[in-house]
Amino acid sequence: MKHKEEALAKLRGMGDEVLESVLHENVPNIKIPSRGTGNIIYNPDKRYFELGDRKGTRSLGNVKQIKKMAQMMCVGNFCKELVNIQKTATMREMYYVSEGWDVGFDNQQESNNITEDIEVTLGVSRENLGLLPEEDGASVFGDITLRDDDVEFNAKKLGKSGYTIPPTVDDIEFVDSNVDRIIAVETMGMYHRMVQEKAYDRFNTLVIGLKGQAARATRRFIRRASDELNVPVYICNDGDPWGFHIAMVIISGSAKLAHVNHDLATPDAKFLGVTASDIINYDLPTDDLKDVDVNRLKELAQDPRYKGEFWQTEIKKMLKLGKKAEQQSFSKYGLEYIVDTYFPNKISALEGKPIE
Amino acid sequence: MKHKEEALAKLRGMGDEVLESVLHENVPNIKIPSRGTGNIIYNPDKRYFELGDRKGTRSLGNVKQIKKMAQMMCVGNFCKELVNIQKTATMREMYYVSEGWDVGFDNQQESNNITEDIEVTLGVSRENLGLLPEEDGASVFGDITLRDDDVEFNAKKLGKSGYTIPPTVDDIEFVDSNVDRIIAVETMGMYHRMVQEKAYDRFNTLVIGLKGQAARATRRFIRRASDELNVPVYICNDGDPWGFHIAMVIISGSAKLAHVNHDLATPDAKFLGVTASDIINYDLPTDDLKDVDVNRLKELAQDPRYKGEFWQTEIKKMLKLGKKAEQQSFSKYGLEYIVDTYFPNKISALEGKPIE
Incomplete structure (x- = not known):
């Protein structure tokens, strides 16, 4: 090692x-x-x-x-x-x-x-x-074969909850994988939806259930997967400043862990949604932004990690709209809609070609 | 089904x-x-x-x-x-x-x-x-073979984090197992200690990492394991009213879920420790009981679930002692002490014969 x-x-x-x-x-x-x-x-x-x-x-x-x-x-x-x-x-x-x-x-x-x-x-x-740290990391489902100590296993064959990332990520060997991308989602509710709709097969993807703010182990795992599998990483969270920032900490690291971000950050990871544009385009059920949301959005707009055009546009749009929406709000159109329609649309747009 | x-x-x-x-x-x-x-x-x-x-x-x-x-x-x-x-x-x-x-x-x-x-x-x-529910259940490590949908796996061969209990516990088939007992511990820190010290082999036990208050899925899994494997269940939590009550909700259910306790409670499960007696016998590092701890202990003493002699004695002893202790405080004697000494002592006492 x-x-x-x-x-x-x-x-x-x-x-x-x-x-x-x-x-x-x-x-x-x-x-x-x-x-x-x-x-x-x-x-x-x-x-x-x-x-x-x-x-x-x-x-x-x-x-x-x-x-x-x-x-x-x-x-x-x-x-x-x-x-x-x-x-x-x-x-x-x-x-x-x-x-x-x-x-x-x-x-x-x-x-x-x-x-x-x-x-x-x-x-x-x-x-x-x-x-x-005390806590384990995210759940992972999909066609990746890992080795930990003397045991080898495939994260599609461990039951519905999939593989749980242990704190000792650097001890794991990535033996083999057959995926074209990685999709991380904020909640375990959405993770189970993805597993149930067989998103792992339909998008040939690893599905990662972040369980809110990503643990250090999760961030290290995503970084290693990005480097070693050499596939794009997408993050789909709630459409509010807190969902944005859960994604951003995976992408560009936190200030507090500046000394280890070279191992934890995945700067090439992309935010897939939910964006303010999605709220409008998909006519999603929303809640009003609260003062604390508005203030947080204004803070993010000043943060160097958010200075790109994408983020500046989406933050402004959300402030103007005055609304936020959860991942699960796509269920308005039926449980399968997010996997049948939303993910294919967004991934195709990001990859510049229809998803296979 | x-x-x-x-x-x-x-x-x-x-x-x-x-x-x-x-x-x-x-x-x-x-x-x-x-x-x-x-x-x-x-x-x-x-x-x-x-x-x-x-x-x-x-x-x-x-x-x-x-x-x-x-x-x-x-x-x-x-x-x-x-x-x-x-x-x-x-x-x-x-x-x-x-x-x-x-x-x-x-x-x-x-x-x-x-x-x-x-x-x-x-x-x-x-x-x-x-x-x-949104959340997954506890982690399980040990020699039990389960089937979920069309996949069969053994909870000793899924990596260091073991098997994560999904919300859909009744869909799982208990295919085979070779364990003499089940030990549930409160924190994932203790769970990883048990796995590292190979407690699953040494005590021929399933190890369950509760992650604090047990989720409904965890309670259902423990109940099913108790019924279907027909082995004793022990719960080892922090030595304070909160640790006691995490165990008691597994044992005798909560009032809020009175309508499903017939499926969730495991009345034969035993509290293994940490007790007030352990604090004295093992001279553990302690913290002083706070007012909120004292009040909670007094509440528990009145609760019908705690009316047995064991609980009444231990609650009184803790109130008199004015101290509480965490599971991990056994590390005072070295990382291995809890598995080398404490668990064998306590399990032998409960089972009335030396642990094999």
Whole structure:
């Protein structure tokens, strides 16, 4: 596993640097890239947020930093063991394990911060250091064969709920696949609709059920699928600022995770809908925009990730319309309408030819 | 599928009754069991909440009830079609579909209420009427072979996240299994710990990751597994009133779902921990009980589901101790401790012999 070797090498590097300072009777210190808002920069070429060059120094010569420095070493050592024995732990487990260290944590936030310091310093995501988020990722249905540990399986043959993306996405091997595209939808209701209408066969697509805001594991899986299967990715969410932004975080990453967006963002993914134009063209059942929706839309219009013409037009149109619509509102025309009519229309338009 | 035939027969029965009244020039009416708190009764023999005998009458002779009566017929008809064509819809989809009916709904709550009226009247759960909740159920890992539609799979061979219970639990066939027990845990963090430490092999158990409060699908799956595999079910949650109650809703059902508890409750399931006694015996890291915890514990002590000696003792002990502890706090003794030591101790005690 390449990413494990890399994580181990970088962890060792951090330790070696400190050791070397000690051996040369210098004061050990570590340079940590700043995660402050001033150092989170949108890169228009890469089309996602990343960290700038600003760095801070954590030094054993500064009495206020001694404890944090020691905690970094303890967490680094804990991670090295995890990766070595090929295990993982949740952040919460590590917090309890740290009770046995000489420099434990006062609270979970403190241990989260130190973990993030290490992620940023090494440029390695916590998952590859063996530290897992609590939650699993999205559901996946379609013709892709995966291998995880010693088990191989196809995501069309695991029952109606399909394959659930585990937190350890980089351990999965993409063995084989036969799909022309990937369609992610916001709700599990829509996911089950897609599965029931056999959208996976009719559009030769992977279907991904995001379950709202996409987990880190989901974002990493979509990125890997985009890179390794080399097919277009479409995201279909509710037609409101929250649905837009669930898609955008998959596409261009979040500011908070600027240090790992190079692994998580999928800048080539496209928003399929629901758009303000769809609301008009399909005469969808709507709700009025609330103040909080209007304010959020105005915020998005200023966000560098939304500066393209498509988004600027759709945001303005929605503000003018004063309406929003859910994915499931297509059911007005019958349960099958979204798969029979809407998806073929939209995908054909995006791909410039009729869907087969 | 027996439950589908049953659902269809009952839906037809409801329609026939109304039709017959019309043909005999009587005023059509339907008797609906009351869901008011006065009619929700704890049955100490069955060990769960069920509805009493109180019924209300909905009649076309009452001008205020005409719309609701018509809505019941429309929903009943929609469900009949769903079951016939072997499809399902979310409650949200039905709400949008109802835009095309002569008696649509003003809001989602109205359509939810009518659906519940039908569930209660027919004694059939909404899932078996083709109406699905949005969310999927728990994750399952272990040696059980299931069949869903035309696909057969084993829940040990689906990757690290295991099998995800779909909303349509009664469509699944339990083909084969080789387990001696079922252990459900509250968090996915603990689930992944169990999988990583191979608890499924060491305890010859199914491992179920509840993801907090168990979904209806999870409760139905656990009940079916308990009945059909004929093995004990253990639930291991956080040691606090919320963890207790997540277990209790699996064991004895909720008051709100009194009309379907006969299909959802698993009265023989046992709470494995974390108990107040465990906090003391294992010297676990704790947090102080907050006021809201104390109040909730006092409520539970009065609840008929908690009237047994085990619960009364443990609730009193926790109140006296003034402390609560999470599942993951066993990590104080190392990540493996809970599987190496705690589970074997507790299961042996419950089963009266050492775990193999």
